[in-house]
Amino acid sequence: MKLKPGEHIWFNEYNPGNTSGVFYKINKFLHSEQTKYQRIDVFETPEFGRVFTLDGLTMTREVDEFIYHEMITHIPMFISKNPKKVLIIGGGDGGTAREVLKHDSVEEVIMCEIDERVMEVAREYLPTTSKEFDNPKLKLIAEDGAKFIKQYKKYFDVIIIDSTDPTEGEGGILFTEEFYQSCYDALNDEGVFSAETEDPFIHKDWMKLSYNRISNVFKNTKLYMGFVPQYPPGTWSWTFASKGLDPIKDFDPLKVKNFNKELKYYNAEIHVGCFSLPTFVKDIINK
Amino acid sequence: MKLKPGEHIWFNEYNPGNTSGVFYKINKFLHSEQTKYQRIDVFETPEFGRVFTLDGLTMTREVDEFIYHEMITHIPMFISKNPKKVLIIGGGDGGTAREVLKHDSVEEVIMCEIDERVMEVAREYLPTTSKEFDNPKLKLIAEDGAKFIKQYKKYFDVIIIDSTDPTEGEGGILFTEEFYQSCYDALNDEGVFSAETEDPFIHKDWMKLSYNRISNVFKNTKLYMGFVPQYPPGTWSWTFASKGLDPIKDFDPLKVKNFNKELKYYNAEIHVGCFSLPTFVKDIINK
Structure with a gap:
């Protein structure tokens, strides 16, 4: 099966211990930066709207x-x-x-x-x-x-x-x-x-x-x-x-x-x- | 980094719509079969003990x-x-x-x-x-x-x-x-x-x-x-x-x-x- 453009772009969030976690499909990256304190990412997902993460951990999902x-x-x-x-x-x-x-x-x-x-x-x-x-x-x-x-x-x-x-x-x-x-x-x-x-x-x-x-x-x-x-x-x-x-x-x-x-x-x-x-x-x- | 034996073996469970899900590391496969009704899998995980799935969906985790x-x-x-x-x-x-x-x-x-x-x-x-x-x-x-x-x-x-x-x-x-x-x-x-x-x-x-x-x-x-x-x-x-x-x-x-x-x-x-x-x-x- 041929992937459509972007179908292989996923966000993986690891729980403490790194033996489990969650994943979301990403429609579009909106922003990514390393600040003095932490890494910030914002991306658009099909299921949760915009997702805002700090150091790879979800802080805010638009839908919930x-x-x-x-x-x-x-x-x-x-x-x-x-x-x-x-x-x-x-x-x-x-x-x-x-x-x-x-x-x-x-x-x-x-x-x-x-x-x-x-x-x-x-x-x-x-x-x-x-x-x-x-x-x-x-x-x-x-x-x-x-x-x-x-x-x-x-x-x-x-x-x-x-x-x-x-x-x-x-x-x-x-x-x-x-x-x-x-x-x-x-x-x-x-x-x-x-x-x-x-x-x-x-x-x-x-x-x-x-x-x-x-x-x-x-x-x-x-x-x-x-x-x-x-x-x-x-x-x-x-x-x-x-x-x-x-x-x-x-x-x-x-x-x-x-x-x-x-x-x-x-x-x-x-x-x-x-x-x-x-x-x-x-x-x-x-x- | 070289993976230890089995470190790349993961279970991925997709939510409806297939745009999100959860994953666990698998220590050991214990059982896998297709019955008249469904597929059964049982495996051992480091975090949740034994996990029992039907058609790829978690039914039972030992710890919770x-x-x-x-x-x-x-x-x-x-x-x-x-x-x-x-x-x-x-x-x-x-x-x-x-x-x-x-x-x-x-x-x-x-x-x-x-x-x-x-x-x-x-x-x-x-x-x-x-x-x-x-x-x-x-x-x-x-x-x-x-x-x-x-x-x-x-x-x-x-x-x-x-x-x-x-x-x-x-x-x-x-x-x-x-x-x-x-x-x-x-x-x-x-x-x-x-x-x-x-x-x-x-x-x-x-x-x-x-x-x-x-x-x-x-x-x-x-x-x-x-x-x-x-x-x-x-x-x-x-x-x-x-x-x-x-x-x-x-x-x-x-x-x-x-x-x-x-x-x-x-x-x-x-x-x-x-x-x-x-x-x-x-x-x-x-x-």
Whole structure:
């Protein structure tokens, strides 16, 4: 059988250990560069729309990025009593900022992404996630989030850690207990927090470690989960944390019912159901 | 770089449309045959233990098959008031039968798998799932389930449809409304039912169709979901149905608390939480 032009062009993503992974057909390469921090690629696929990868790992797929972004954002946003000031660390594609800005109460969103090129590439090639980049409420900062956050004390209502996968060793500065402590300090007394904390299958040690480190800093900490096909193995976890507010007891389903923007994954039932953890996941985090 | 022996041996599983998929490294081929119905392969992998495939699609992975099998089984089993007689259609690897037999009330389990060779291969190569094949309460039948079930009227307490993916057109006999009607007829008045109903991403049309067909037959029908990394995209759905019992209102968490066998995924919170559906999933099934 003769291949049609481009039929042999595939993207292969290897899971940790390099003994499994996923592949997609590529219709067209859109962009490829090595920045000071990482390699960026953007390509068009027949099945997932545009795909944005960092160091060969999928960060964003046009067709289903809404799931990850809604889940990291709306769980803390609907628990915060009146979220006005929000800090996003990482999140360079803009999807989390887009979700935060769906809340009318928000007055100021600071997004601190270390790699300026990620934001520039998102602006050019990922219009769906970067659509709020020109919103006057949003301030884009290209700095090291762990240093940047230290200037704030009891300032933010919501902090969201939308980082890439942890690296070897300490897992990168955004997975250290010191960094989580800085987040705690930067939140006001009613502040709430969420962070991506990997998955219980192929990154289970990282999920355990990041959950435990967050628990060491915050009084109230709860892991939650979602169906995220863009990240192998299709399951993802985040950790909610706060200085006092409880993600279930302090949840008001009416606020979701009366929300005036479109949501495709998150709803009031999901808000509660996503905290139901499988037994093997509870065992990993000792809950 | 010189490859070590076998390093270039990989299994590639293509999703519908053939523009994406997953791959695993293979340590060792254990078995391969073409039966009257399908191609069977069993191989050993470094990451997932033994993997069992039918026509190139993963059916069972040793390390995480427990999730699918617990979820298809215990949701209906814990709703049935006193499950004594259970019918499994399909389920040739034996994992569902193993879960059913964890319930002490069970007196008779009939497993009707069309392909005798699947059961024989499972007995030889998948000891973890087929471990109850010699249990005197279990009767293994190698027949067409859609014909077999017609001899029963108001007989079973629980019926579980553990089928392979639907085929083109009607989706195979185990996805027709006529077949679901036979299930209804074979259940007693307090009978409960579960069926695998694919996923809302790559098989979303099949999920919708099978859910709708089950709804057309049963009074009470509810879709539920789980994290199932062995099936791309890592999300799976099943549909609970009954002649009257409700999977949430008639659920008694104490029964789960007092259960005397090990469960690794299913628990009382999951029983409730798995019925919380993302908005886009509700939209697919018009709920």
